Amino acid sequence: MEIIEMKKDDEKKMIEELRDTFKKGRTKSYAWRKTQLEGLLKMVVEQEVKCFEALHDDVGKSKVEAFKDEIGPVKKSIEYALSCLKEWMSPKKAGIRLLFFPAKGEVIPEPYGLVLIMTSWNYPLDLALEPLVGAIAAGNVVVIKPSESAPSTSSFLAKTIPLYLDNTAIKVIEGGADTSQQLLQHKWDKIFYTGSAGVGRIIMTEAAKHLTPVTLELGGKCPMIFDYPSVSSNLKVAMRRLVSAKWGACGGQACIAIDYLLVEEKFASSLIDLLNTIVKRFYGENIETLGGMSRVVNKRHFDRLRGFLKDPLVAASIVHGGSVDELKLLMEPTILLDPPLDSEVMNEEIFGPILPIITVKNIEDSIDFINSRPKPLALYAFTNNEALKKRIVSETSSGSVTFNDVLVHYVCDELPFGGVGASGMGKYHGKYTFETFSHDKAVLHRGFFPDLSARYPPWNAFKLEFVRVGYALDYINLLLLLLGLRRYPTDY
Numbered sequence: 001m002e003i004i005e006m007k008k009d010d011e012k013k014m015i016e017e018l019r020d021t022f023k024k025g026r027t028k029s030y031a032w033r034k035t036q037l038e039g040l041l042k043m044v045v046e047q048e049v050k051c052f053e054a055l056h057d058d059v060g061k062s063k064v065e066a067f068k069d070e071i072g073p074v075k076k077s078i079e080y081a082l083s084c085l086k087e088w089m090s091p092k093k094a095g096i097r098l099l100f101f102p103a104k105g106e107v108i109p110e111p112y113g114l115v116l117i118m119t120s121w122n123y124p125l126d127l128a129l130e131p132l133v134g135a136i137a138a139g140n141v142v143v144i145k146p147s148e149s150a151p152s153t154s155s156f157l158a159k160t161i162p163l164y165l166d167n168t169a170i171k172v173i174e175g176g177a178d179t180s181q182q183l184l185q186h187k188w189d190k191i192f193y194t195g196s197a198g199v200g201r202i203i204m205t206e207a208a209k210h211l212t213p214v215t216l217e218l219g220g221k222c223p224m225i226f227d228y229p230s231v232s233s234n235l236k237v238a239m240r241r242l243v244s245a246k247w248g249a250c251g252g253q254a255c256i257a258i259d260y261l262l263v264e265e266k267f268a269s270s271l272i273d274l275l276n277t278i279v280k281r282f283y284g285e286n287i288e289t290l291g292g293m294s295r296v297v298n299k300r301h302f303d304r305l306r307g308f309l310k311d312p313l314v315a316a317s318i319v320h321g322g323s324v325d326e327l328k329l330l331m332e333p334t335i336l337l338d339p340p341l342d343s344e345v346m347n348e349e350i351f352g353p354i355l356p357i358i359t360v361k362n363i364e365d366s367i368d369f370i371n372s373r374p375k376p377l378a379l380y381a382f383t384n385n386e387a388l389k390k391r392i393v394s395e396t397s398s399g400s401v402t403f404n405d406v407l408v409h410y411v412c413d414e415l416p417f418g419g420v421g422a423s424g425m426g427k428y429h430g431k432y433t434f435e436t437f438s439h440d441k442a443v444l445h446r447g448f449f450p451d452l453s454a455r456y457p458p459w460n461a462f463k464l465e466f467v468r469v470g471y472a473l474d475y476i477n478l479l480l481l482l483l484g485l486r487r488y489p490t491d492y
Helices: 008-023 030-046 048-059 063-089 126-137 151-164 177-183 197-208 228-248 265-283 299-310 365-371 386-395 431-436 461-471 475-482
Strands: 092-094 103-111 114-118 141-145 170-172 190-194 214-217 223-226 260-264 318-320 334-337 354-360 379-382 401-403 438-446
Touching: 008 114, 008 141, 030 048, 030 063, 030 126, 030 151, 048 063, 048 151, 063 126, 063 431, 114 126, 114 177, 126 141, 126 190, 126 431, 141 177, 151 170, 190 197, 197 214, 223 228, 223 365, 228 260, 228 265, 228 379, 260 265, 260 365, 265 318, 265 334, 265 354, 299 354, 354 365, 365 386, 379 386, 386 401, 431 438, 461 475
Parallel strands: 114 141, 114 190, 141 170, 190 214, 223 260, 223 379, 260 354, 334 354, 379 401
Antiparallel strands: 092 103, 103 438, 318 334
């Protein structure tokens, strides 16, 4: 599907129109925000079939996967935002200390203004609309730049959003890398990007020219610690969750997919046997009968994944799978046992249906292994060992930690989602998305009485003591000082 690039002049006019809309203040009203969120919800509900079709065209997602991972989460997020909108946008009282008496303070969330949302191809609907929910709720005007690697979803968004939302405030621009680079030359009030760390660096560089704040949702190599004996009584559940999350979530093409698994050496063989059984049950016996999995998005990514397995030492570590269908862009669920730690598959984000298993002597050694690598977006651990849980939380750094499940934290609106270090910066989901697209403006109200001379020059010893006691919030001594009942140093 061909994507038509927008001309520079048209792009400039569009951005000017958006800024003009924001200046008029219409997007700041509760009524506008509510109407737009309701329109977005109506779009998702009424256009569900077209969403299914677009997601299948782009990544081969089944209807179940498309609704479970994209349509459903977006619908839920819109409904949640609608139920909380008045509370989120209301000013919050701030407790002001007696030092400032008489005074009152408040914090008012205000929209940044003109927002750019740049999306990824693996969850092209959700990653465009989840941030949009918060941007609308916060009262911004928005440009969405969908990924050109998901052309059907990009086209769907470009054609459908104007039918349901305010086209003077919310626009979709299609295009490739040149369009993205062109957009980054404009001054934005906020940029929200989901994708690779490499592109994230480019965005930060361009944003720095205008001191534009950015939120970067990146990725990295998300580890899983599998404490086999601790979960021995729940192995069936653990295996089902692991296998469905690794290979059933866009075929492993997810920023929070399990990238590698750590297990004690003595349990590796048993774990692999269980994995093989569940993989075959869920996805088929071989590449010819493969089903229930998304395909690799395009030939470039397919070749990259196949390149991992061409390394002779990596190929020798394959204990399940490894077959491919180049014509259909399919790769069988593939399990590796102790591939070389200096290989590409262990140093690049896999983003596909390959799972390396790394063995350790003791499961506690997993912590040092994880800490020796860049901070991941998500860390998973199947364990019922409370001491190990505490160590994982306190001794590792990651965007999130999930115990005894995989991926589900992404759809939890009550928890922030975001990375740390190389896995990203900033957070969103639920109220956190609203806050990501809002500036908390501090407002202080004061009267004209009392107006103490101690705050003005010329300076002397009394005034120094007044400031010292005032900042110490020692109100009794401050009062005594003002009444002349407290002595102060005179060596000013």
